Every structure is written in C-alpha cells, then in structure tokens.
Amino acid sequence: MFFRLFYYNVRRQLRDRELVFWNLLFPIILGTLFVTAFGNYMQKEETFLTVDVAYVTEDKENTGFAELLDTLKDGEDPLLSVKVCDMEEAKLLLEEKEVRGIFVNEEEGIRLYVKEEGITESILKTILDQYRKTEAMITKIMQQNPQKLETVIAGMSEQISFVREEKYTDASMDGMMEYFYALIAMSCLYGCFAGVVCAVSSKADVTPLAARRSIASTNRFVALAADLTSAVVQQFCYTMIAVLYLKYIQKVQFGDKMPYLLIVVAVGAFIGVATGFFIGSLGKAKEGTKIGLALSFTMLECFLSGLMVGNMYHIIQRICPILNKINPAALIVDALYSLDIYSDFRRFWSNMEIMGILSLLLIVAGFLTVRKERYASL
Amino acid sequence: MSQPVVVIENLVKRYKEVLALDHLNLRINEGEIFGLLGPNGSGKTTAINCVLALLSFDKGSVKVFGEEIQPDSYEIKKNIGVVLQNVAVFEELTVFENIDYFCGLYVRDKRLRKQYVSEAIEFVGLNEYTKFYPKKLSGGLLRRLNIACGIAHKPKLIILDEPTVAVDPQSRNRILEGIQNLNAQGATIIYTSHYMEEVEQICGRIAIIDKGRKIAEGTNEELKKMIKADEKIHIDVVGLSEGQLADIRKLSHVYQADYTENRLTIYCNGGKHNLVRILGYLQENEVSFGRVYTELPTLNDVFLEITGKELRD
Structure with missing residues (x-):
C-alpha cells in the first residue's frame, strides 16, 4: 500500500507544473543568474592577484631585490608582472594605469612610487617593507655575527615552508559561494509546498479529496507516511539536479565533499517538507493561502541566511545568534560553509542534528493536528 | 425482514x-x-x-x-x-x-x-x-x-x-x-x-x-x-374573478384552489371526473381557458403539506 501511494504521489508531483517550476526550474534559473552576475567579479579577483609593476634600475645593481622580483613573477600564479624600464617610461605606464607601482633603485635603497591608494598598492608596499626588513636583518647579522648567516637564512626558509597553505577541500573560498549555499537552502526549503499539500490532503475539513481519503480503509498513518516520503524524495531530487547543474554545467566550485552535500540536501528537503506540513496542518484555510504563508516564511528564512544580502548570516550571528541556530536556511548555509573551512565535521553534524530534531518536531506536531479523528464541522 | x-x-x-x-x-x-x-x-x-x-x-x-x-x-x-x-x-x-x-x-x-x-x-x-x-x-x-x-x-x-x-x-x-x-x-x-x-x-x-x-x-x-391531495389540476385561465374562484373552491372534492399569474391550480381529494366538472363550470360561466393538465401528487406536495414550504425553497 505504502509503495503504491508513494508511486502515485510521485506521478502527481511530477505533473504538477507549478511545483516543477518553483522547486526545480526556479533554483536553476536563479543559480544561472547568480553565475552570470558574479562571474565578472570572480574573474576580477583572479586578475587582481597578479600586480603589474615597473622596475627602474637607474643602472645600479641590486641583486637581492632583482632576485626577489624574479621569484615573485615566476610560477603558474605569479604575484607580480614586472616590466624593467627607465623612469620616463615607468611614469608613463603608471599614468596610463598599465602598472600599479614603480620600484626605483635609488641611492638610499629601493623606493616605491604609486599613483593611488588601494589593496594592490598595499601589496606592493608590503613586499617592499618585507624586503627592507630582511635586508636590514641580514646586513646586521653580517656585521655582527657573519658566521651565523647561513643558519639564519636556512631558518627563514624553514619558517616559510612551515606556514605553507594546507587545503582541506578543493572548494572555492569565494565569498560569493554564500549566495549559492543560500540558493541550495532555498531549493531545499521549497519542499514546503509539497509539505503543505501533504497536510491539506489529510484534512477532511479543508478539501473533499482529503475527506474521500479519510473515509477509505487505508490506515491514515500509512497514507501520510507515503505522502511525506514521496515529497522529501522528490524535493531531494529536484535540489540535487539544481546542484549538479551548477557544479557541472556552470562550474560552481562546491568542493569535493559530495557525500556530505547529499546529506545536507536530504536533511534540508526533509525540514522543508516538514515545515510545509506543519503550516498546512494549522487551521482550515485553503491550500493556496497556506502555500502563500509557507512561501513567505521560507523566503524570510532565506533572507536571514543571506540569499538576498550576502553577509546577512554574519549580521544575524552578531545581533541574535540563536536565530541562526533555529533557522533551517541558516543551518544549511552554515553546514555547507563549514565543509569548506573546517577540517573536522563537528559543526556540520551539529547543524544536521539540529535540523533533524526540528524536522521531527514539526512532523510530530503536524501529525497530531491532522490525525484528528472526527471533525466538529466540515 | x-x-x-x-x-x-x-x-x-x-x-x-x-x-x-x-x-x-x-x-x-x-x-x-x-x-x-x-x-x-x-x-x-x-x-x-x-x-x-x-x-x-x-x-x-x-x-x-x-x-x-x-x-x-x-x-x-x-x-x-x-x-x-x-x-x-x-x-x-x-x-x-x-x-x-x-x-x-x-x-x-x-x-x-x-x-x-x-x-x-x-x-x-x-x-x-x-x-x-x-x-x-x-x-x-x-x-x-x-x-x-x-x-x-x-x-x-x-x-x-x-x-x-x-x-x-x-x-x-x-x-x-x-x-x-x-x-x-x-x-x-x-x-x-x-x-x-x-x-x-x-x-x-x-x-x-x-x-x-x-x-x-x-x-x-x-x-x-399521507396527504390529502389525490389529484392536482392546472388550467391556464384569463380573468378569473374572486367570486368564480370561490365557486370553484366549493365544488365537490376540491379542497384547495389557487389562482396566480393566470394559472388556476386545483387540489382534489378523491372523487371521479373532477376535471370534467371544473371545465364545465368554466364553460358555463364563459371563462376562457387554454392549456389544461392534471398530475398526481409529488413528494414536493408531501413536503409542502407537512412543512408549508416547497422542497426547493
């Protein structure tokens, strides 16, 4: 009986054009718009890393600095792009913003000339400051304790290698990812529509269809379980289709932790359906009204998790952190984010636990409402 | 049973x-x-x-x-x-x-x-x-x-x-x-x-x-x-006076007669040739009439007689 009802529910949901649009196509469309909107920004960040700079030697030798520049312009992802030229040409390049700064080898040492103030210019200044400090230290050691120079240089190299970058995941650390995580949360929580339908289909005082089902000889709990399961499975599939589309077609970097992403989407779909089921179980309002209410509630959850304003999650965390602990959208976003930034899964599982408990509470509360044995009026 | x-x-x-x-x-x-x-x-x-x-x-x-x-x-x-x-x-x-x-x-x-x-x-x-x-x-x-x-x-x-x-x-x-x-x-x-x-x-x-x-x-x-009416007669009549309606009500086996919108409805209980008797009265008094039909009582009549209102009121 369960599987038959499950089968027919899936069929019904697949043919429900509104449901297919909002739960499957809308997240895909919105995701595509996000990629289009953020694509340029992401690209800018990449080019931002390689800074164009001019180096004017003034016919003077500074082997140390020249070697540093060589190091920084080498590799697949160089920090600097260096053009060696005379002062006149360098000024022209700076004027035309072809370069962001000029290193000049003067009598007093290396000097930096920039035209504007910004992050790029700060990077150039940091490079120069670091060089000056190292140069001064080496000069001092050479003067005071030349026999230890080799050890110090070796120690510096070790220190550098000690703080090398360790990647826990291949996920993008891009701030824009929060939007995509909020989008996944929204898609999961759109399971509320199917949840409302599940509840309304069991309330004989709301629809004749529910009345017909209520007077049948099928156990109400079995029918409800089939309804809810099919709704969760369906929503899980819809969201996963959207995720896979974004990952493989739009090349959004969701990282290499797909099994965990599957868990988030499954629990997210469950809480989405549970929320809708609870809302649908309240009162005698029509299905459309309840869906409207569920949509408003879901969009509020998504707003607070950062779907519309990227750093909203952090603002809420500062103002009212408990809200982030009970907002399913925020929990989904945080769980996905935690996969990118933490090596262990404590925070991830904690979020999943909270979502699981919230879902069960909503389902039980909804069930206690719709299981009503007899109605006072129909 | x-x-x-x-x-x-x-x-x-x-x-x-x-x-x-x-x-x-x-x-x-x-x-x-x-x-x-x-x-x-x-x-x-x-x-x-x-x-x-x-x-x-x-x-x-x-x-x-x-x-x-x-x-x-x-x-x-x-x-x-x-x-x-x-x-x-x-x-x-x-x-x-x-x-x-x-x-x-x-x-x-x-x-x-x-x-x-x-x-x-x-x-x-x-x-x-x-x-x-x-x-x-x-x-x-x-x-x-x-x-x-x-x-x-x-x-x-x-x-x-x-x-x-x-x-x-x-x-x-x-x-x-x-x-x-x-x-x-x-x-x-x-x-x-x-x-x-x-x-x-x-x-x-x-x-x-x-x-x-x-x-x-x-x-x-x-x-x-359960009800009195055995037969209901409808006659389209033009210009029936109050006196003539009162006369019809006095005819034998007629227990109720209504005249509204040029339609005369007569309820009879028992008796034979009720229709002939009524039409005879109309002819004698030179009352012109058109369509004539009779019907047996319906459940609506039952409802009407018991509750005083039509089923579809």
Missing part, C-alpha cells in the same frame, strides 16, 4: 447555536435504495458525514453493519463506497489513474484491482476517456468519474450525496440507471438529493428531512397517501 445495514438512533448534531440534526432516527436495510430527501441545508450531508465517522456528534449512535463506526473502523470502511457531493479527484492523474488510486485504497490485489477498475470505467461509460485528465472532462463526465472513484472497489454499502448536481440530463439518466444496476448487483444504496423526481424514480424507501428532523418516511406511495 432484511438485516439493517445502517442504524442511526437519536442522532443530535449541533454547529454552535444551530441544530443540524435533531434526534434523527433512520434504519437502512440490506439491498434497498434508500432516499434521503430534503431541501438544501436540511441536514442530509451532515447525517451522511456522521455515518462515515467524519463528523463528531453530540448525542446518539450510528451503527454500520451492526457495529458502531469509528474513524479507524477500517474493516467496516472496506465495504463502504462514497460519492461525495463535491467532485474529489486528483487533477494530475488521468481518469484511469484516479479510479485506480481510489480503488487501491481498498483493494490490494493488483489483478483484482485492475479488473475492478476496468469494470468501473465500463460502468460509468468513460471507456473513451481513460487517458483524459479531469480538467478536460465536461461536468457530467467529471461526475461520472467521481462516481467511479467511489464505487470501483465494489462496496456493499454505497452512499451517494447529491451525485447529480450540475449534471446534464443525459449524464443524469446514466447515473440513475447505474445506481439501479448497482443495487441490482446487491449493493445497498443511500441516496441523498433535493431532486424529488430522482428520489421518486429510484428509491424504494424515502425519508424526508427538514431542519435536521425526519418529517416523514415510507415508500413513495405511502408518503403520498
């Missing part, structure tokens, strides 16, 4: 201040078509919903197949088929799928279910529409689908709550014939309607209810014998 399938005793149901069922007593026997007749809001649907354990009630008892029915009386429910007043089908499922879905709520055996579904489709004449979605069906066909969903599992007791509302005459006749066929196949039928002609046509026994009370019960003939 046949076994009672449904026994309603002293059923009282209140909606706040409104008394929807006022100590209603009904006994529906196995194998009969039992009509529940009453105007809109008389309590027919409320009574049905109490029988189906959908509605709570304040007092009394409802027994179906000899047992008090409860919401979880699944064994009893297996033998009940219901055609609700409002069409209750899934818009996203085809005609076949809808019938299969609802039949499947009662019948687990796949092969048996398939057979039942085919028979139900045949029964309501939707063979050509099995792949249609409900929104593509006309009102009449939709009602037929609604009926098929309610009876496909071959229940022993079928409750039809106003199944012909907003149905075209062709579909209505088909539905009424179908109900008689179901009864012939052994099903007990409870048929609620405010269309007296339908109830007269198919029901063996009829209960007339008004304001939640049963005001009369019996066969069609028994109910009609």
Whole structure:
C-alpha cells in the first residue's frame, strides 16, 4: 500500500507544473543568474592577484631585490608582472594605469612610487617593507655575527615552508559561494509546498479529496507516511539536479565533499517538507493561502541566511545568534560553509542534528493536528 | 425482514447555536435504495458525514453493519463506497489513474484491482476517456468519474450525496440507471438529493428531512397517501374573478384552489371526473381557458403539506 501511494504521489508531483517550476526550474534559473552576475567579479579577483609593476634600475645593481622580483613573477600564479624600464617610461605606464607601482633603485635603497591608494598598492608596499626588513636583518647579522648567516637564512626558509597553505577541500573560498549555499537552502526549503499539500490532503475539513481519503480503509498513518516520503524524495531530487547543474554545467566550485552535500540536501528537503506540513496542518484555510504563508516564511528564512544580502548570516550571528541556530536556511548555509573551512565535521553534524530534531518536531506536531479523528464541522 | 445495514438512533448534531440534526432516527436495510430527501441545508450531508465517522456528534449512535463506526473502523470502511457531493479527484492523474488510486485504497490485489477498475470505467461509460485528465472532462463526465472513484472497489454499502448536481440530463439518466444496476448487483444504496423526481424514480424507501428532523418516511406511495391531495389540476385561465374562484373552491372534492399569474391550480381529494366538472363550470360561466393538465401528487406536495414550504425553497 505504502509503495503504491508513494508511486502515485510521485506521478502527481511530477505533473504538477507549478511545483516543477518553483522547486526545480526556479533554483536553476536563479543559480544561472547568480553565475552570470558574479562571474565578472570572480574573474576580477583572479586578475587582481597578479600586480603589474615597473622596475627602474637607474643602472645600479641590486641583486637581492632583482632576485626577489624574479621569484615573485615566476610560477603558474605569479604575484607580480614586472616590466624593467627607465623612469620616463615607468611614469608613463603608471599614468596610463598599465602598472600599479614603480620600484626605483635609488641611492638610499629601493623606493616605491604609486599613483593611488588601494589593496594592490598595499601589496606592493608590503613586499617592499618585507624586503627592507630582511635586508636590514641580514646586513646586521653580517656585521655582527657573519658566521651565523647561513643558519639564519636556512631558518627563514624553514619558517616559510612551515606556514605553507594546507587545503582541506578543493572548494572555492569565494565569498560569493554564500549566495549559492543560500540558493541550495532555498531549493531545499521549497519542499514546503509539497509539505503543505501533504497536510491539506489529510484534512477532511479543508478539501473533499482529503475527506474521500479519510473515509477509505487505508490506515491514515500509512497514507501520510507515503505522502511525506514521496515529497522529501522528490524535493531531494529536484535540489540535487539544481546542484549538479551548477557544479557541472556552470562550474560552481562546491568542493569535493559530495557525500556530505547529499546529506545536507536530504536533511534540508526533509525540514522543508516538514515545515510545509506543519503550516498546512494549522487551521482550515485553503491550500493556496497556506502555500502563500509557507512561501513567505521560507523566503524570510532565506533572507536571514543571506540569499538576498550576502553577509546577512554574519549580521544575524552578531545581533541574535540563536536565530541562526533555529533557522533551517541558516543551518544549511552554515553546514555547507563549514565543509569548506573546517577540517573536522563537528559543526556540520551539529547543524544536521539540529535540523533533524526540528524536522521531527514539526512532523510530530503536524501529525497530531491532522490525525484528528472526527471533525466538529466540515 | 432484511438485516439493517445502517442504524442511526437519536442522532443530535449541533454547529454552535444551530441544530443540524435533531434526534434523527433512520434504519437502512440490506439491498434497498434508500432516499434521503430534503431541501438544501436540511441536514442530509451532515447525517451522511456522521455515518462515515467524519463528523463528531453530540448525542446518539450510528451503527454500520451492526457495529458502531469509528474513524479507524477500517474493516467496516472496506465495504463502504462514497460519492461525495463535491467532485474529489486528483487533477494530475488521468481518469484511469484516479479510479485506480481510489480503488487501491481498498483493494490490494493488483489483478483484482485492475479488473475492478476496468469494470468501473465500463460502468460509468468513460471507456473513451481513460487517458483524459479531469480538467478536460465536461461536468457530467467529471461526475461520472467521481462516481467511479467511489464505487470501483465494489462496496456493499454505497452512499451517494447529491451525485447529480450540475449534471446534464443525459449524464443524469446514466447515473440513475447505474445506481439501479448497482443495487441490482446487491449493493445497498443511500441516496441523498433535493431532486424529488430522482428520489421518486429510484428509491424504494424515502425519508424526508427538514431542519435536521425526519418529517416523514415510507415508500413513495405511502408518503403520498399521507396527504390529502389525490389529484392536482392546472388550467391556464384569463380573468378569473374572486367570486368564480370561490365557486370553484366549493365544488365537490376540491379542497384547495389557487389562482396566480393566470394559472388556476386545483387540489382534489378523491372523487371521479373532477376535471370534467371544473371545465364545465368554466364553460358555463364563459371563462376562457387554454392549456389544461392534471398530475398526481409529488413528494414536493408531501413536503409542502407537512412543512408549508416547497422542497426547493
């Protein structure tokens, strides 16, 4: 009986054009718009890393600095792009913003000339400051304790290698990812529509269809379980289709932790359906009204998790952190984010636990409402 | 005497201040078509919903197949088929799928279910529409689908709550014939309607209810014998005076005569040649008249005489 009802529910949901649009196509469309909107920004960040700079030697030798520049312009992802030229040409390049700064080898040492103030210019200044400090230290050691120079240089190299970058995941650390995580949360929580339908289909005082089902000889709990399961499975599939589309077609970097992403989407779909089921179980309002209410509630959850304003999650965390602990959208976003930034899964599982408990509470509360044995009026 | 399938005793149901069922007593026997007749809001649907354990009630008892029915009386429910007043089908499922879905709520055996579904489709004449979605069906066909969903599992007791509302005459006749066929196949039928002609046509026994009370019960003939009128005569008359109307009222076997909008309606109890006598009076008094027809009393007359109002008021 369960599987038959499950089968027919899936069929019904697949043919429900509104449901297919909002739960499957809308997240895909919105995701595509996000990629289009953020694509340029992401690209800018990449080019931002390689800074164009001019180096004017003034016919003077500074082997140390020249070697540093060589190091920084080498590799697949160089920090600097260096053009060696005379002062006149360098000024022209700076004027035309072809370069962001000029290193000049003067009598007093290396000097930096920039035209504007910004992050790029700060990077150039940091490079120069670091060089000056190292140069001064080496000069001092050479003067005071030349026999230890080799050890110090070796120690510096070790220190550098000690703080090398360790990647826990291949996920993008891009701030824009929060939007995509909020989008996944929204898609999961759109399971509320199917949840409302599940509840309304069991309330004989709301629809004749529910009345017909209520007077049948099928156990109400079995029918409800089939309804809810099919709704969760369906929503899980819809969201996963959207995720896979974004990952493989739009090349959004969701990282290499797909099994965990599957868990988030499954629990997210469950809480989405549970929320809708609870809302649908309240009162005698029509299905459309309840869906409207569920949509408003879901969009509020998504707003607070950062779907519309990227750093909203952090603002809420500062103002009212408990809200982030009970907002399913925020929990989904945080769980996905935690996969990118933490090596262990404590925070991830904690979020999943909270979502699981919230879902069960909503389902039980909804069930206690719709299981009503007899109605006072129909 | 046949076994009672449904026994309603002293059923009282209140909606706040409104008394929807006022100590209603009904006994529906196995194998009969039992009509529940009453105007809109008389309590027919409320009574049905109490029988189906959908509605709570304040007092009394409802027994179906000899047992008090409860919401979880699944064994009893297996033998009940219901055609609700409002069409209750899934818009996203085809005609076949809808019938299969609802039949499947009662019948687990796949092969048996398939057979039942085919028979139900045949029964309501939707063979050509099995792949249609409900929104593509006309009102009449939709009602037929609604009926098929309610009876496909071959229940022993079928409750039809106003199944012909907003149905075209062709579909209505088909539905009424179908109900008689179901009864012939052994099903007990409870048929609620405010269309007296339908109830007269198919029901063996009829209960007339008004304001939640049963005001009369019996066969069609028994109910009609409860009232004085044996014959009703309608004559289109132009310019009948008050004096002439008073004269007509004094004619033998005439116990009531009304004249409104150029139509004279005369109620006679017993006697022979009433029509001849009345027409003779009109001719003698040079009253011009047109169309003349007579009819036997209807259930509406029964209702009118008992309650003082028309069934469709």
